[in-house]
Amino acid sequence: MAILVVGSVAFDSIETPHGKVDHCLGGAATHFALAASYFTDVRVIAVVGEDFLPQHEAVFTKRGIDTRGIERAAGLSFHWTGSYAGTLNEAQTLGTDLNVFERFEPKIPEAYRDTEFLFLANIDPVLQARVRSHMPKVRMVCGDTMNYWIKDHAANLAVVLRELDVLLINDGEARMLSGEQNSVRAAEKVLAMGPKSLVVKHGEYGATAFFGDRSFLGAKAPRPFRAPALPLADVVDPTGAGDSFAGGFYGYLASQPELTPAVFRKAMFYGGVMGSFAVERFGTERLQAVTREEIDARFELFREISHLDPAV
């Protein structure tokens, strides 16, 4: 089934110990859409400026991504400047030029209205809720957020959380949202806010899924599930790793005929797989060029490094 993602399509200027890029194509919706496109059809709602050229659009269309929901506005696209040092676990934001994104009013093309799988990337929760309310046929809603919305827009975010089947956030966000240091207690509190399940990303240590009583995977809440990350010698650029994880995770889920605990687990592995590819090159370079064969080989590698029976 097709996925609709609403979020940012942007340009990133990034410096890491491996080098520097200026104005490369980025944004949460871009990373998500590229990663998900290896599993299912993807539709995008975003806004871009006049600096979004045909070669940028081609990055999407070459992967078969539906760009009819990418609105063109006068001015420049959202531009993020950041750098990474040390373990590359955290970005230092050097500049955020919202540009056309500041007045982003998501418009849902008629052709998108039948989408059953919705991904609300990290944008203002007011916009996330609005998009959700205009998608009557949605079967599953998955979403992301960040410290800024958690801290200063809690009431608006609370509305969105009640609508989510899966909330995908990182350790720091889970602690901030819950006010709990312990990861299990943090997950319990977050699930009590509404999401049916919670996927907490641990960067280089993988991710853990927690399920609430209202879990969609069965009558009783399944146990937590821990997916590994691949130990990588060269993390060239971590930007978009979380969105790529979300794309692999949700793309695989949406591609399956039924949602079962086994499918959810495989989706967590595919999330890690797409995140591991994303960080191998700057920007979206690797996600544009990976093959389904490479994805499946890496999925097997994830199994091999985490399962008791060594590879056959």
Add this chain to the structure above:
Amino acid sequence: MAILVVGSVAFDSIETPHGKVDHCLGGAATHFALAASYFTDVRVIAVVGEDFLPQHEAVFTKRGIDTRGIERAAGLSFHWTGSYAGTLNEAQTLGTDLNVFERFEPKIPEAYRDTEFLFLANIDPVLQARVRSHMPKVRMVCGDTMNYWIKDHAANLAVVLRELDVLLINDGEARMLSGEQNSVRAAEKVLAMGPKSLVVKHGEYGATAFFGDRSFLGAKAPRPFRAPALPLADVVDPTGAGDSFAGGFYGYLASQPELTPAVFRKAMFYGGVMGSFAVERFGTERLQAVTREEIDARFELFREISHLDPAV
């Protein structure tokens, strides 16, 4: 096969968000020996003072641990005072009274000389090397160290590292020892110093094993292996978690007739299992009272939370 552990038997005074204990039995060799005792015979070399009473010795003997190598000296036992806050990932040391441990000269009882599995807990690398050199029948040597020895006793530590089949350290120690921030590059550098394999512990995120070219598990270096940790709502006292991991890991290894990649993987899981029990109560309380049935049930839980096929 029996394991010989040389290290500290001590008293700990600990404060965590869950409470406070004064002078409870602790020390690396204690946690290690108790955890390993569920898998194989364990012999201990340590030194204690006059405050080490029959009830403390009974903690060892009740688990069938051979205490003939625990030397009694005039004075008080090693006493550590520490506290934990926040995520409980790191202890703050408030006091270290070495007492009789300051002049510790490990003496190897004649009855211990045939031991084939040696564990060098975190003590002065000069003593680690000396014990190793007096154990001619040793088949496998596994060891631990800490930031103090890495920083100020590098030359002595280098001698020990060349003797190790497995070095067990945590993320921070791996970074300090290698001077590398990236975990894969750090592992490569540490393995180049001599250990045939390296197990890096990630606290609540589990542990990763890396193998060098001289790996004892096969002709070619196996891929890394990631074992999960159990998400726990109540981490009462993290003291000794790493030593308990080592005990479960090495105890299982020593109990097996052959060292294969599959055995090593299971050992990593048993390490996590024993670490997860250790932190459920203060001091060694939980490790004294756990049953083999509980251990095996938790092993299955570790499999369930990390493997693609959900529990049967």
